[in-house]
Amino acid sequence: MQNKIVILDFGSQYTQLIARRVRELNVYCEIHPFYHVPELDDSVKGVILSGSPSSVRDDKAPVPDLSHVLGQLPVLGICYGAQFMAQSNGGLVEASDSREYGRANLEFIHHDNALFAEVENGSQVWMSHGDTIMKLPEGFEIIASTRDVKVAGYHDADKNVYGIQFHPEVYHTIQGAQILRNFVVDICGCIQDWSPAAFVESTVEELRTKLGNDKVVLGLSGGVDSSVAAMLLHKAIGENLTCIFVDNGLLRKNEYENVLDSYKHMGLNVIGVDAKDQFLGQLTGVSDPETKRKIIGRVFIETFDIEAHKIQNVKWLAQGTIYPDVIESVSVNGPSVTIKSHHNVGGLPDKMNLKVVEPLKLLFKDEVRRVGHEMKISPTILGRHPFPGPGLAIRILGDITPEKVTLLQEVDHIFIEGLKSSGLYDQVWQAGVMLLPVQSVGVMGDERTYESVVALRAVQSTDGMTADWVHLPYEFLSRISNDIINKVRGVNRVVYDISSKPPATIEWE
Structure with missing residues (x-):
């Protein structure tokens, strides 16, 4: 069973960065909103509480239910997470007289504590907080301090709780990776076996089991995500995958021909659709950016739907959704207020009556590239710059x-x-x-x-x-x-x- 760290998100801008740092340790982790603490099976080895733009002193401060976590698993609170754990256990958090933002140095470190093993005195850390822990709960001990913040780190051995006032996930905390490794590997006991090769092997096997002999259709863009998703599916189901690449007339010069050629060399079953006239005709006289996006999204759905219905007995729609998209949809503040239309492909399954399969939904962008490299996908595709879904339509300001x-x-x-x-x-x-x-x-x-x-x-x-x-x-x-x-x-x-x-x-x- 794959080891796992659960990260509870309180709305910090750095939450995704925590997950990236954990995964760089070759340990799998998941982000969940603070109000939805998942069931903790044997695969979960520890919990990290993120920072937050909120103050624990606010009436509407985010409060998670950790009743089935505390005392059962190691917990690391970062910034807000540390302040919440201190206050909720009887400590005191107050607005700081000298707020600390930016670089600071650890002037005191409890070197015998596992969280700070191999962390040097004077090590630079990154602070970003307006509140300070003034008093720790009974049984908690200070394990790190800076010149201005006495409780820069603490530990409660009875509950196996750790708290740090700084952000170990940002690059400015020089030994932050070591601190996270100490927690994830040494304290939580995670095995470092989350790798591109392991992901490819397990995902291909899961896809084979899930899809069986069913047929799958995938919309290719020529970009990294859809290309890697296509190759994972191709490894799992071969010719049962059909890819559709639509030329909306807004691609880069010669891109339609070049991308089709590169996919043929990958052995994929790709249908190219020249729909330039349909897209450009619908965009005539339109200047508003969001209207452009909606028109392009609608015409893409219509074009894709027509081509997909030419394929007999298709049951699944594959999408190149990656983990940041998933996180956004269940974020602390709910889905984004305005979702750019070209990202909102959710209308496709409803219209086409297909089930959705998303092979990359657990991966960050850099992880997608590493998985692609593992599968020997061309560096030309893997190194390709991101390109907006509406293409050049949103790079032509005004009418098209x-x-x-x-x-x-x-x-x-x-x-x-x-x-x-x-x-x-x-x-x-x-x-x-x-x-x-x-x-x-x-x-x-x-x-x-x-x-x-x-x-x-x-x-x-x-x-x-x-x-x-x-x-x-x-x-x-x-x-x-x-x-x-x-x-x-x-x-x-x-x-x-x-x-x-x-x-x-x-x-x-």
Whole structure:
């Protein structure tokens, strides 16, 4: 039985990062909202309580029911989780006179305590809290302190509860990985056997059992998630999987042909559908971003449905849903208020009367890539930058015309191929070009021009939740700008977007 750590989410921005750090230890873990503590079978070896934007002193502070956890399993409270465990057991938490945000150093460490084994005196940690534990419950002992926070870490041996006021999951806590390893491996006793190879083996076997001889249809996008999901299903059921790749007319230059060719080399059964005219026809005169998304989602469903019904006896719809999507749908605050339409493919099963299978729903993006590598999927596919579901439609600000699509495809092609030829592509998480709804004056030869402006965008990120702009070399930007203006008729100005997320987003629409 696979060992498991359960993480209870109190709404912290770092909760997913805790899970990623645990999985980097080759230990499986799951995130659950604080109000839904799952049944704890023998596979669960420990529980971690996340931080929270809330204060334990608030009347509506999140309160979990840990009655069947305390005393049964080791518990680690992080920040809010630590404050909650202290207060709920009789301790005192108050607003701090000197709130601690950012870097701090552990000036006292109880080295005999298992949580801090091999952690050095003075080790840097990352604080982010406005409340402080002023008094610990009876039986609790301090196991770490900083200059300003006396209770930076505590332990209750009777209940097997640990609490730390800092965040071990962020990179700024230098020995955070060691602290989490101490808890997960040494204190909880987890076996470190969660690996890409083990995932492939167990998932393929589960899919074979679940699907039997049933037929499955999957919508391919050319991206990492759908490609890895397709290969897992192909390993499990072979020819019973049919993949459909729809050209919505908003893909990158030559992408439809290139992606179809790459899938043929993978042995997949792929149907290519040229639906450019249907999509672009429906988008004529539409400028509102959300309306664009809804039209693209609707036409995709209609197109996919027609093609899927040509296949006899299909019973399952496969989707490349990954773990962050699952977490969002059951988050502390409930589903997102506004779900971008191209992500909301939930209408497909209802319309088609198919059961859903999601082979990747337990994985983060980087884990999907490692699983793909394990299955020998081409690095070209696994290293492909994320691309928005609506494609270039949301990179053309304003209304969409075939001429604008062609122009943007040419500009985008120069930028992306330039990144590749300069050895910069793999240093960037996502890159693309926006066609702005403005024109600027320029001079070409002896003539004045009044042509389009394009904005280049390149960001670094882990999963798209936060992103920072990439400091591309000036020489590279200069060359790309010249290439675009000289080779693409209709563009006379190139700008570079240096906004981070937040406050900006990666896409412009």
